[in-house]
Amino acid sequence: MFNVLISLAKDGTSNGTSLVSQGTSNRDTLIMTVYKQYRTRQRILEPYRRLKNALKHLQEEYYESKENNLFMRYARLQHMIREVIMLEKQYWQLIEIPQMEVHETPNAYVQRIMILLDEKGSQPVKSGGIASLLSATMNITDKTKDQGLYDTIRSKSTDELKKECDRLYTELYKLIRKYLGLKEEVKKLADSYSDSRFYPIMPRYPLLKTMIKRVLRAPAFAEICHEVNE
Template sequence: MSDMFNVLFSLAKDGGSSAVPVASPGSSSRDNLIATVYKQLKTRAKILEPYRRLKNALKNLQDEYLQSKDNNVFMRYSRMQHMIHEVILLEKQYWQLVDIPAQEISESPNAYVFKVMSLLEERSSQPPPKTGGIASLLGATMLNVADKTKDQNLYEQIRNKSTDDLRRECDRLYTELFKLIRKYLGLRRVVQELTSSFQDSRFYPIVPRYPLLKTMIKRVLRAPAFSEICHEASE
């Protein structure tokens, strides 16, 4: 465990104020590669969870919309309101998602990914809000121990890789993370636009609002960001 945190401390000290990736796969030391791959995998896990929430919600919207075509107008209107509300609930429950800045024009993909990695790591290092009660304290303590064990196992798996494998993994993960971030931000924008449109239509009566709801849903299902992931399985 001490080796792991020594490497990560060195990483933060040497690279924390830099705007370039910590490890360039072709030229970094083994310790730097280990620390970078560790950060990459931790970042992927932090983004995958909210990405899957967005993807699953939108795919469920698609399925519900297709099924609603068999209903009469009034029942379908009610179902469309409900299915949209289920999606935009994610935007209201902001803690289920993660805020990621957009890529600057001047940023290379690797530098952008590293910026996101550093930002999410900085947020996760902040202490969680205090909760009352012995049960809450014990639950948080057990969860913390489990997370540390999981992190240690992940670190050991990475350290057991050869240096060449680490270079290939580092390179692959920069590319994978960039694609994942792009897809996540695309779906987040779709949900934000749907939220705004739905809120704007709240005070319309059913006659003009019914076609508006249909248009909102069709806009979501035709959005390039959703079309890119609609073939992926729900998780």
């Protein structure tokens, strides 16, 4: 069933324009679009929360470290930065999302990301043994959740679906933009930290403070700093 649904979704989004804005009467395509929007949101939320929580923890640790002496704080600054940039090294904890093209509308961009993540999520796992068994178990669980999500969406009226579709396009665009902004700040922090590795403590100590303050003052972090940890 899900292969048929995915096929419907790809047919409905291949032209790069909002289905709702076209005033479509194809309820099945509309249902599938909302379904794919929710699936995309779920896939982005987890890595987004990892980045957000890591940077908010960095903020808390930085302010608490002011009570330490210079040498203790220096060690603590190093540790807190390494905790954040670990996400950059452990690439499997994040997802790769391309930037928006100049010619793209927000809805077309979101649709491209929806298709991209759906294709990545449908790729088979090339592994054996326990890893393969765990993957199969997770797939069963995911399909059960997906079926429940699909049934919930299908129970909505067409007008409700159109409103939900428009709302989710806006929400996904904002979520993608925030995710990419945080990911870029972590990458900059990782590069700066790597460049400072061979400096002695005295010139490096203010550099570490500057790195952290630059992240905490960045517009991407300022936008999410008041969100709760998840």
